[in-house]
Amino acid sequence: MSNRTVIPFGPQHPVLPEPIQLKLELQDETVVSAVPHIGYVHRGIEKAAERMEYTQNVFLVERVCGICSFIHALCYCQGIEQLQNIEAPPRAKYLRVIWSELHRLHSHHLWLGLFADAFGYESLFMQFWRNREMLMDIFDKTAGSRVIISTCAIGGTRRDISDAHLQEILDTLDEVNKQLDKSIPVILNDYSVRKRTVGIGKITREQALELGAAGPVLRANGVAQDMRQLGYAAYGELGFEPVTENDGDCYARAKVRARECYQSVDLVRKAIRQLPDGEILTKPKGRPKGRVISRVEQPRGELLYFLAADGTNRLDRLRIRTPTFANVPPLVAMLPGCELADVPVIVLSIDPCISCTER
Amino acid sequence: MNILQKSRAKSPWILHYDAGACNGCDIEILACLTPVYDIERFGMVNVGNPKHADVLLVTGTCNKRSARVLKNLYDQMPDPKVVVAVGACALSGGIFHECYNVLQGVDGTVPVDVYVPGCAPRPEAIMEGVMMALEKMNKR
Numbered sequence: 001m002s003n004r005t006v007i008p009f010g011p012q013h014p015v016l017p018e019p020i021q022l023k024l025e026l027q028d029e030t031v032v033s034a035v036p037h038i039g040y041v042h043r044g045i046e047k048a049a050e051r052m053e054y055t056q057n058v059f060l061v062e063r064v065c066g067i068c069s070f071i072h073a074l075c076y077c078q079g080i081e082q083l084q085n086i087e088a089p090p091r092a093k094y095l096r097v098i099w100s101e102l103h104r105l106h107s108h109h110l111w112l113g114l115f116a117d118a119f120g121y122e123s124l125f126m127q128f129w130r131n132r133e134m135l136m137d138i139f140d141k142t143a144g145s146r147v148i149i150s151t152c153a154i155g156g157t158r159r160d161i162s163d164a165h166l167q168e169i170l171d172t173l174d175e176v177n178k179q180l181d182k183s184i185p186v187i188l189n190d191y192s193v194r195k196r197t198v199g200i201g202k203i204t205r206e207q208a209l210e211l212g213a214a215g216p217v218l219r220a221n222g223v224a225q226d227m228r229q230l231g232y233a234a235y236g237e238l239g240f241e242p243v244t245e246n247d248g249d250c251y252a253r254a255k256v257r258a259r260e261c262y263q264s265v266d267l268v269r270k271a272i273r274q275l276p277d278g279e280i281l282t283k284p285k286g287r288p289k290g291r292v293i294s295r296v297e298q299p300r301g302e303l304l305y306f307l308a309a310d311g312t313n314r315l316d317r318l319r320i321r322t323p324t325f326a327n328v329p330p331l332v333a334m335l336p337g338c339e340l341a342d343v344p345v346i347v348l349s350i351d352p353c354i355s356c357t358e359r
Numbered sequence: 360m361n362i363l364q365k366s367r368a369k370s371p372w373i374l375h376y377d378a379g380a381c382n383g384c385d386i387e388i389l390a391c392l393t394p395v396y397d398i399e400r401f402g403m404v405n406v407g408n409p410k411h412a413d414v415l416l417v418t419g420t421c422n423k424r425s426a427r428v429l430k431n432l433y434d435q436m437p438d439p440k441v442v443v444a445v446g447a448c449a450l451s452g453g454i455f456h457e458c459y460n461v462l463q464g465v466d467g468t469v470p471v472d473v474y475v476p477g478c479a480p481r482p483e484a485i486m487e488g489v490m491m492a493l494e495k496m497n498k499r
Binding site for chain 2: 011012013014017018019039040041042043044045047048051059060063064065066067069110113125126129130132133136146147148353355
C-alpha cells in the first residue's frame with residue numbers, strides 16, 4: 001500500500017535501555033504490523049559454556065542477565081546438582097530463596113519505574129528507583145556487590161547471611177513495604193495512568209497460551225503458571241500461590257507485577273523466619289554426567305536450562321531458554337491496531353530483557 | 360575558557376548505548392540518574408538523540424551488528440565529544456572475550472577517552488569517569 005510508512009523503533013531508543021529493533025508499519029498513526037529484529041547483544045554464551053569448565057560456568061551464566069543474575073546461577077547450579085546427585089543443605093536452600101526473591105523484588109521495582117517512564121510519569125520512575133536503592137544496599141551488605149552478587153555455588157551458597165544482616169533485611173523490607181503502599185496505588189488507580197494502560201496491548205487467554213507467553217504476561221491472562229510451584233529450593237515449604245489477573249492488557253500485567261512485589265516481601269520474611277541453622281555448602285563429588293532440564297522462575301517468567309554432560313570437566317551442551325524470547329511472539333500479536341504513542345508502553349509491558357533473549 | 364566551553368562543562372548531555380552488555384552496567388547508569396546518586400546535580404541529562412549529546416556512555420562488548428549502530432551514533436554526535444567505556448566488557452570483552460561474536464572492547468570501533476573498570480562498576484565510578492571525560496573535553 002502506498003500510504004503506509006515504516007518506522008524503525010530502536011535499536012537505540014530513549015525508553016529502551018537495551019537494543020532491540022521493531023520495524024513498525026503504520027497506517028496513519030495506527031500500527032499495522034511489527035517485525036522484531038534481534039542480534040545486537042548476541043555474545044555466544046552457550047558456545048562459551050562448552051569451552052569453560054563446568055565450575056567456571058557459574059560466573060558465565062550469571063552474566064547472561066545482570067538484572068536477575070542470581071536466578072540464572074541458581075538454575076544452572078540446580079541442574080549440575082541433579083547431574084551429580086547432590087543436594088544443597090537446608091540453610092542454603094532458604095538463602096537461595098531470600099536472594100532470589102530480593103532479585104525479583106528489585107527487578108519489579110526497576111520495571112515499575114521504567115513502565116512509569118514509558119508513559120511519561122518521571123517522578124514515579126524516580127520514586128520506584130529510590131526504593132530500589134534500599135534493596136541494592138542489601139545486596140551490597142550481604143554479598144559485597146550491587147549487581148552481580150555471585151553468591152550461588154554448585155552444592156549450596158558461597159556466602160552466609162549473619163543474624164545482624166537478617167534483621168537489617170527485615171527492617172529494610174518494612175520500609176520497602178511502606179513505600180510500596182505509597183507508590184503502587186498511583187500505578188493502579190491514577191486516572192491518567194489508567195488511560196494509558198487499561199485495554200492497551202490486549203491479548204486473549206487462548207492467544208497467550210498458543211503463542212507461548214511466559215511469566216507475568218501469561219499470568220495476566222488468568223493462567224496460574226509459575227515455576228515456583230515446582231517447589232525448587234525452599235519454595236515448597238513456604239506455601240506459594242501464583243498471582244493471576246484476567247484482563248490480559250498492560251494494566252493487568254502491571255497489576256500482576258505490583259502484587260508480586262508484596263508477595264516477594266512476604267516470601268523473604270517467611271524464609272527468614274523459618275531459616276534453619278547448619279552448613280551452607282555440600283562438597284560436590286565426581287563430575288556431572290547425563291542430561292537434565294532445570295527450570296526456575298525468573299522475574300520475567302520461566303527460565304529453562306538444558307544441560308548435557310559426559311563425565312568430563314566440560315559440558316557437552318548448555319541450552320538457555322529465557323522468558324523474554326518466549327514473550328516476543330505475544331508482543332508482536334499485541335502491537336497491531338495500537339497507536340504509535342502506545343508502542344513504548346506495550347513493549348515495556350512484557351518487561352523485555354534483550355541480553356537474556358540473545359545471550 | 361570561553362562561554363561555550365563553560366556552558367558545555369556545566370551541563371554535559373549524555374547518550375547511553377548498550378553495545379552488547381548483560382544489563383548490569385546499564386541499570387547502574389540508570390541508577391546514576393535516580394535520587395540517591397542524582398547526576399542531574401552536575402547538570403548531566405540523559406538524552407535519546409545523539410545530535411544533542413556531548414558524552415557517549417558505552418557498555419558491553421561490541422559485536423559486528425551493534426558496532427555499526429555504535430559508529431553511526433558516534434558520527435552523529437557534534438564535536439567536541441567524548442566517549443566513556445563502562446564495565447569490563449566494554450574495556451576488553453571481559454568474561455566474554457573468547458566468545459565468537461565479540462569484538463573485544465569498544466575501542467576498536469570508536470575512540471575511547473575514559474575507561475571505567477568493574478563488573479559492574481559502581482555508580483560512583485561511572486560518575487567519576489564522566490567527570491574525567493569532561494576535563495578532557497575542556498582541554499580540546
